[in-house]
Amino acid sequence: MKFKIVSKGDKRSNKIKSTIKQYLTDFDLEYCRQEPDLVISVGGDGTFLEAFHRYVHRLDQTAFIGVHTGHLGFYADWLPDEVEKLIIEIAKTPYQVVEYPLLEVIIRSKLDKNESRFLALNESTIKTLEGSVVMDVEIKGDHFETFRGDGLCISTPSGSTAYNKALGGGIIHPSLPSIQLTEMASINNRVFRTIGSPLILPKHHTCMLKPMNDRSLIITIDHYTKTYENVKSIQCRVAKEKIRFARFRPFPFWDRVRDSFVAEGDF
Template structure:
């Protein structure tokens, strides 16, 4: 089996990477950073996000595992003291594939024949460097509301525990193929009126955000990637046809992760 190991870049993570690589080579596995079947990330959830984006073109062939060198994460669920156990599990190939939904975002710009398409594991956000975000929110081609405020966040179920939660969004189990739209400080008056609560849309729904003013430059993030774009005509979001594949060697229930991250006071 072919594998690759990515790292946060700090001394501790790099040392663990070297140990994992040597152990797996001893088991006759092959390092292949271009076409790996398994990608092991060493660091944190940020390291995991970077690796996923790097291998987005191999979602059907590559499964991901995260080893956390800090606190337990939502994506990186193995700890440094479990390296030998993890290596043995990988070598035996006794893992289960678990798939999570992703978010598809298409950005249409002026004088551009085809939109730029991006995939997100956590979320896409729309903001402006100066002034308010003013967009028509369209659902399946019909006007739902005219939004004005600091911005909007569209998240995946697995990303519902990230920025979305900080904005007051709901936590959604990743087995549900949905996307969630959450407002950032909306302005409600006689001109602008929004629903004022998060919207959870199913996989067969498409939402578009269309600027209503000539000032159509936006600060857009796709997970950890930021883009300052001019002449944006529309931003279209939907549940992606592609899915991310996790290699699971043991049960790690989603609600247990939520509990340990936000409720448990154990250190």
């Protein structure tokens, strides 16, 4: 089996990376940067997102697993004091694959027919520095509302525990292939009106966002941010691709939620 390790870059994470790499190569596993079967993230959720996007072109061939050394390890199954056990599991035990849904975002320009396609593990957000975001929201080709406010967040089920949760969105189990559209400070008065509630869309529903003015948009895909001009539309839906997690032991989603947000402890 070929493997690659992506480290947070701090001293502790790099030491764990070196340990895992040394022992796995001693077990005759091949360290491979280009075409790994298994990518091991050592750090926090930011490191895991970095690993995901680095190998986003190999999702059907690469599985991911995380070792938690950061402040919040929602995607990480293993702790630093379990590294020795993890090494033996990787070397000796076939892993089970658990798949989570992803968000597909397609950005189209008014100036040409080119489009940019992205996949997000957590979410995509749309904001502007030029006043309010004004967008026509279409669902399955039908006009739903005209949004006015600070912005919109479109999240995956696994990403529903991230920025979406901070915005008041619901937490969705990743076994449900869906996306969630959540408002940021919408304007609601006698003139303007939005639904004022997160919308959960199934995989066969496409959400189309169409800017109603010429303002530049700041669009994020997970932790990547870029400013776009002359945006014609932003299409969002459940992607046909999925992320594949390598599981050597059960780690139920609701246990993650409880341990991350409810259970007391030091992080």
